[in-house]
Amino acid sequence: MPVTPAPSPTVPASRRVLAVMVMVPLLAALALWAFAWPATRMAPRDLPLGVAGPAAAAAPLEQRLTSRAGAFEIHRYADEAAARTAVQNREVYGAVVATPQGPRLLTASAASPAVAQLLAQALTPRTPAGAPAGAPAVPVTDVVPAPAADARGTGFGASVLPLALAGVAAGALVSLGGLRGGRAVTAVLGAATLVGLTGAALAHSWLGVLTGNWWAEAGVLALTVAAIAGGVAGLHALLGKAGIGLGVLLVVLLGNPFSGAAGAPQLLPEPAGLIGQWLPPGAGSSMLRSVAFFDGAGAAGPALVLSVWAVLGVTAIAVGGRRTAPLPAPSAPAPAEAAPAPAPRS
Structure with a gap:
């Protein structure tokens, strides 16, 4: 007589409703944290940045950049050519070059337009409120520019x-x-x-x-x-x-x-x-x-x-x-040979 399998237990409707009510807010909170938290906390953290030029001229620039604790990871280069090569090789996001005319900034907006803009702002002299206009902005050279069709990235x-x-x-x-x-x-x-x-x-x-x-x-x-x-x-x-x-x-x-x-x-x-x-x-x-x-x-x-x-x-x-992988179906046993009929008695 065939055995009827026992029906699988079903989750009560009340528990399913409770699961939906709890899980959806949790997923929403996780998504909000994952997307909004990084977006609202963006700031340079050990951002690779080069400083190039003679030691005497580059030291004040390096000191100024390192005053922002943890913002930049400074890499020293002997001259502008070495700094430009480092930017092109993605060793740094940009470089500040000390020149007799003042500092110059090398950037690569293709690496990150946001970082290029941040570096330009970080090197722009701040003018106190109510004071006359300060020094002009630092000249910027975009070594590896972003595509014209996507300048902002x-x-x-x-x-x-x-x-x-x-x-x-x-x-x-x-x-x-x-x-x-x-x-x-x-x-x-x-x-x-x-x-x-x-x-x-x-x-x-x-x-x-x-x-x-x-x-x-x-x-x-x-x-x-x-x-x-x-x-x-x-x-x-x-x-x-x-x-x-x-x-x-x-x-x-x-x-x-x-x-x-x-x-x-x-x-x-x-x-x-x-x-x-x-x-x-x-x-x-x-x-x-x-x-x-x-x-x-x-x-x-x-x-x-x-x-x-x-x-x-x-x-x-x-x-x-x-x-x-499914196991191979067992082969059906070969039918047993029928026993020979007994001979009729005489």
Whole structure:
């Protein structure tokens, strides 16, 4: 007689209502903290800045900058040429050069328009209230200017969230679509490649937000999406549906606001800037900026972070696929041969 399985217990409606009432405000509070806290606490924190020129002339400038405790990380250079090279190699965001005519400022608005503006303001002499106009502003040379189509960097900063959403969507669709093993890996990498090509076509060819090598930019966009999608799908393979939620938390609620793409990681409150650079959105935006505007200078670290995420995600997908692979159906036993009929008695 077949045994009827016991019905699975259902959560009472009152508990589900209570869960919604509690979880939604908690998620709203978490999102508000993650997005609003860094935005309202932006200030230079150990921001790499160069000081160039003879020691006697550069010492007062260095002393003036170090008077703002913890704001700048000073790098000394012998002359303007060395400082300019450091800016182009993304070793510093800018440099103050001591000259006989007074200090001059080298910036790279392509590295961060917000930082370039902040440095110019930091070196502008302050005029006391009611006093006549003071000394003129410090001359500024933009060594690596931002694209004319995105002079304020708003387009570049706005590119992080679409990449994050694309990666999360790819990882979730692969997971919930039941793809496993090699098929899941192929879907993740294929979607990431197409997103990279589409993103480069839009941001470079159409909007003019990116101005570097087209194929290199497409590769960075694809690697960023692959790291995110692989991470989400890998977490799902290891943790189930809770893994997708964890991926959304890491990528969208933390990775996006902590990326520093709209300004710089060193402008975010600690440890948000550091955490953001260890997550795919922050590493992807840093690598994309290096490839698009600085001929790849400073791209090694972010590339390593993205590669680790992608490799670990693909590995988790493969391991999880083996664990959840259906066992082969047992073969039906061969029918027993019928016994020969007894011979009739005579």
